[in-house]
Structure formats: C-alpha cells, structure tokens
Amino acid sequence: MQNRKITIAPSIMCADLCNLEKSVREIEREGLDTLHIDIIDGYFSPSMPLGIDTVKQLRKITDMNFDVHIMSNNNEYFIQEMLQIGVQQISFHLETSTHIDRFIQLIKKNNTKVGVALNPATPLSVLDYVLPQVDAVLLMLINPGFATDKNEKQVSYAVKKVEDLYRLIKENGFEKRIEVDGRVSLDTISSLVRAGADTLVAGSTSLFISNKSLAENKKIVEKAILEGLYEEVK
Template identity: 60%
Template sequence: MVNKKIILSPSVMCSDLTALKEGISELEKVGITDLHVDVIDGAFSPAMPLGIDTIKKVRDITDMNLDIHMMTTNNEFFITEMLNIGVQSISFHVETSLHVDRHINMIKKKGVKVGLALNPATSLSVLDYTLPLCDYVLLMLINPGFATDKNEQQVPYALQKIKDLSNLIQSKSLSTSIQADGRVSLESIPNLLKAGADNLVLGSTSLYRSGRTLLENKQYIDQLISDFQRG
C-alpha cells in the first residue's frame, strides 16, 4: 500500500462558487489533477451545491479529471447525465440503488471508473459480490451532505472501517482504491493513509483550510504523504 499512488481530490463545493473558474485555475496551478464534484439532489440530503448545467460549465473550463460523487435517489438519471457530460469517475450510493449491478455496468461500458459509496453506518457486507467490479469504494466518514455543520466530527469507527475494507481488498487480491470523504483534515490524513485510504477528498479542514494559502496547504499535504510513503 505504501507505494500506491495517493490521489488528492479537492471538493469543488468547498471553493468559492462565485468564482468557480478562478478557483479551478488555482487548483491546476498547484498541481491538482482531480476534482471531486458532489451531485446532491436535495432529497438524499438537504443540500444542492451544484446543478447539472454548472457541472457542464466546469467540464468546459478544465481538463482535470472530474470525480463525481452522486448523493441522489434517481441514480440512473444522474448517471446518464454525468456520462453525457464526459466525467472520469462516478460513485453512487448503494443505499439508494435498487439495481446496483446495472448501474455499475452502465458506467463501466462507457470506459468511466466506477465506485460504490457507503454511508458511515452501512456495512461492508454490501460489497460481498460487487467489490471486484469496482475501481474504488468511497467511504463517507461523516453523514453525507451535512458538511456545513462545522461541529460534525468523523464517526468514531472511521479508521476501523477503512482498515477492514483494506483487509477485505487484500484478501481478494484486488487493487480497488479506497476514497475517504468527510473531515479529511491535516491532522487526520496520516492515520487515514495508515489505515489504507489512497484517495483523499479534501475540503475546508485541509486544502482549503484558513491561515495558509492553497499552495502552502498543498505542500503540507504533499509532505504528509511523503512522510507516510517513506514509512
């Protein structure tokens, strides 16, 4: 795991949405290649940060990999919309999918990476038959869509769940990536990496943390990753 590439996926909804083009340009300048985009329908959770038309505009202004995290109830509709936009990866929640296998195949047939997203309390047992089909698994470490609650902390079993998933992946000799999402802070990153996460969704407690510039925070995170990889 230590030699596995660590992917940084800044959450676009943590940037200044009134200056989206400038914010994306700044991410590109500091060497970010992946952009995490939450698609929330207002029913799955009480938030709607970006509409479909805005995501289309984001696709027009950047060549970054668009990593879509769907927090939706009508998954087939949103999968189709995201595929038409031309994104690089899509994760959807097992909790709202009646036809998980069908949705996985819809995405894979278009050559797009597919991930299954799990709410904090959702058991890893839902992956029993689908894990080999996934490029990655997104583990929510807080309740999804409630990021505006600055007092919400990662669930106490966050690290254990990542460790358990990492062990499951290794036991099946798979190369599935583990994406950690929710209060991925400068303080928590080392432990998340040790537990087995290799894709970090970055927000207000890390890359966009106040007190430092975006570049300074990026350099600090790079150093944390370097320290981890050196063991």
C-alpha cells in the same frame, strides 16, 4: 503499501463558488489533476451546492479528471447526465440503489470508472458481490452533505473501517482504490493513509483552510500523506 499513489481530490463545493473558474485555475496551477464533484438531489442530503449545468460549464474550461460523487435517491438520472458531460469516475450510493449491477455496467460500458459509496454506518458486507466489479469504494466518514455543520466530527470508527476495507481488498487479491470523504483533515490524513486510503477528498479542513493559501495548504497535506506512508512501513 508504500508505493501507492495517493490522489488529492479537491472538493469543488469547498472552493469559491462565486469564482469557480478562478478556483479551478488555482487548483490546476498546483499540479492537482482530479476534481471531486458532489451531485446532491436535496432529498438524500439537505444541501445542493452544484447543479448539472454548472458541471457542464466546468467541463468546458478544464481537462482535470472529474471524480463525481452522486448523493441521490434517483441515481440513474444523474449517472446518465454525468456520462453525457464526460467525467472520469462516478460513485453512487448502495443505500439508495435497487439495480446496482445495472448501474455498474451502465457506467463501465461508457469507459468510465465506477465507484460505490457507503455511508459511515453501512457495513462492508454489502460489498460481497459488487467489489470485484468496481474500481473504487468511497467511504463517507461523516453523514453525507452535512459538511457545513462544523460541529460534526468524523465518525470514531473511520480509520478502522478503512483498515477493514483495505484488508478485504488485499485478501481477495483485488486492486481497488479506497476513497475517503468527510473531515479528511490535516489531523486525520496521516492515519487514513496509513490505514490504506488512496484518494483523499480535500475540503475545508485541509486544502481549503481559509487562513492559508491553497499552495501552503497543499504542502501541509503532502507532508501528512508522507507521514502516513512512512509510518506504515516502519
């Protein structure tokens, strides 16, 4: 496990939404190559931080990998829109999908990586037939879209769920990435990495902590990642 590549994916909704290009340039300067973009319909989750046209404009100004997380009751519409924009990975929620296999194939035939997302309490058993087909599984560790509620904590079983998913992947001989999203904080990163997480969606409790610069926060995040990788091989 110690040779895993850990990806820090800054959540653009936690950046300066009034100065998005400036925020993207700052992220690029720190050598980060993946941008996590939440697409929310206002029904699946109460917030709607970014619209489709904003993502189109972002695509024009950066070559960063766009890791899109769709939180919607109408997944196909947003999948089609994101494919037209040209993103690198699309994750959609199994809880709101009827035609899961069709969505997976739609994304894959456009040479885009596909992930399936699970709410905190959704059991891993829903992955029984789809896990072989996907590139990644995105585990929500808080209820989707409620990140602005600073009182909401990461679910108590977050690390166990990552461990269970990692075990499931390895027991089947798969190579799938585990993405974690929701209060992926300086306090929890090392334990999530140790459990098997590969992609860390970094937001207001890690990369965008307001009293430090992005560069300072990145160094602390990287230190926590190394601690997690070190602990797993001791």
